[in-house]
Amino acid sequence: MKLESKLPEVGITIFTIMSKLAADTGAVNLSQGFPDFDVDPRLIELVNAHMTAGRNQYAPMQGVESLRHGLAAKTEKLYGAVVDPDTQITVTSGATEALYSAITALVHPGQEVMVIEPAFDSYVPAILLNQGIPVFSRLTWPDYRIDWDQVLDMTGPQTRAVIINSPHNPTGTVLDSQDIEALKLLVARNDLFIISDEVYEHIIFDDLAHHSMLRYPELAERSMVISSFGKTYHTTGWKIGYCIAPPQLTKEFQKVHQFLTFASNTPIQYAYADILQKPELYLELGSFYQRKRDLFLELVAPSRFKPLPCRGTYFIMLDYSEITSEPDTDFARRMTRQYGVAAIPPSVFYHDGTDNRVLRFCFAKKDQTLKEAAAKLCKI
Numbered sequence: 001m002k003l004e005s006k007l008p009e010v011g012i013t014i015f016t017i018m019s020k021l022a023a024d025t026g027a028v029n030l031s032q033g034f035p036d037f038d039v040d041p042r043l044i045e046l047v048n049a050h051m052t053a054g055r056n057q058y059a060p061m062q063g064v065e066s067l068r069h070g071l072a073a074k075t076e077k078l079y080g081a082v083v084d085p086d087t088q089i090t091v092t093s094g095a096t097e098a099l100y101s102a103i104t105a106l107v108h109p110g111q112e113v114m115v116i117e118p119a120f121d122s123y124v125p126a127i128l129l130n131q132g133i134p135v136f137s138r139l140t141w142p143d144y145r146i147d148w149d150q151v152l153d154m155t156g157p158q159t160r161a162v163i164i165n166s167p168h169n170p171t172g173t174v175l176d177s178q179d180i181e182a183l184k185l186l187v188a189r190n191d192l193f194i195i196s197d198e199v200y201e202h203i204i205f206d207d208l209a210h211h212s213m214l215r216y217p218e219l220a221e222r223s224m225v226i227s228s229f230g231k232t233y234h235t236t237g238w239k240i241g242y243c244i245a246p247p248q249l250t251k252e253f254q255k256v257h258q259f260l261t262f263a264s265n266t267p268i269q270y271a272y273a274d275i276l277q278k279p280e281l282y283l284e285l286g287s288f289y290q291r292k293r294d295l296f297l298e299l300v301a302p303s304r305f306k307p308l309p310c311r312g313t314y315f316i317m318l319d320y321s322e323i324t325s326e327p328d329t330d331f332a333r334r335m336t337r338q339y340g341v342a343a344i345p346p347s348v349f350y351h352d353g354t355d356n357r358v359l360r361f362c363f364a365k366k367d368q369t370l371k372e373a374a375a376k377l378c379k380i
């Protein structure tokens with residue numbers, strides 16, 4: 001039998017490769033984006049309590065009611081947007097599922113989707129599996145801003161959607177009010193949808209505001225806004241996310257979601273609904289990670305790495321051009337084996353392998369881990 005791959009270019013993700021190399025070599029793993037500290041024990045107790053109380057069967061397709069109501073209240077409080085929990089919110093199995101469902105619901109064969117690179121690695125395979133055509137614009141270097149003139153030039157009636165991600169993985173940049181004005185102009189010129197990946201919405205620094213699409217009615221009316229509990233509650237392994245969109249878009253989104261996963265983990269949804277009642281947990285997340293960013297910056301200051309600005313997410317880019325001119329994929333591997341620190345080479349986030357001689361480091365780690373990693377980086 002001849003097996004024709006639907007994704008011939010796709011291999012094992014760099015996250016799996018680098019995490020395995022870190023494990024095999026005993027290196028400090030600052031590559032994949034997950035915390036090495038534990039979940040709030042209250043959340044574990046809540047999941048246990050809901051399991052013990054018998055909430056173990058299928059959740060409703062769109063998510064448990066109390067969680068959707070909690071999300072609607074939070075959205076109104078944070079972004080001033082009134083969303084109907086019954087017709088505008090869908091709970092998913094991680095943001096990854098939400099992204100796939102959004103792209104599948106919107107993109108017809110042959111339609112273009114604007115992807116701004118470097119881009120999270122699930123976007124393009126999802127577009128390709130739907131026979132859409134990814135069209136790439138590159139963030140400017142070295143300040144990693146969206147080149148709106150280029151985006152405007154490259155979009156037109158053929159463009160079905162643009163994928164926006166702020167705070168941005170892997171660069172740590174965030175949208176500002178000028179970006180929002182440019183985005184308004186883009187949608188005024190082109191009748192396109194916005195898929196807005198806001199999984200790091202609470203991890204934003206230096207008193208900056210998160211410009212959610214939900215704040216702006218003319219953007220929200222054509223947006224599928226996606227977020228993830230995994231980033232907010234240090235529970236990346238629990239894989240619960242959600243999508244907020246206008247009713248018409250939610251209807252199409254749910255047509256895909258109900259046949260992709262149907263519903264997501266029931267007791268965990270109930271536990272998140274309970275913990276949402278403690279807003280301080282997500283409101284303090286920015287300062288929690290800002291302290292880790294600043295600690296890491298201080299620790300690597302004596303090294304030959306040059307940090308790029310990081311205004312959100314738990315990733316920071318370090319420029320290594322003073323150390324070597326090796327390609328980032330080679331240097332990432334050598335650094336892991338020889339110096340004992342694993343990081344992600346960002347060239348993998350570009351379709352053409354753009355390589356600016358920087359590496360992405362995850363600082364969602366215990367202070368001790370960051371100290372250990374930085375001591376090794378200072379020896380390079």
Ligand SMILES: Cc1ncc(COP(=O)(O)O)c(C=O)c1O
Nearest residue numbers: 094095096120169199228230241
């Ligand atoms: C930008 C971005 N979007 C989506 C995801 C996926 O989130 P989840 O783990 O909830 O599927 C991640 C996870 O790293 C991410 O960094």
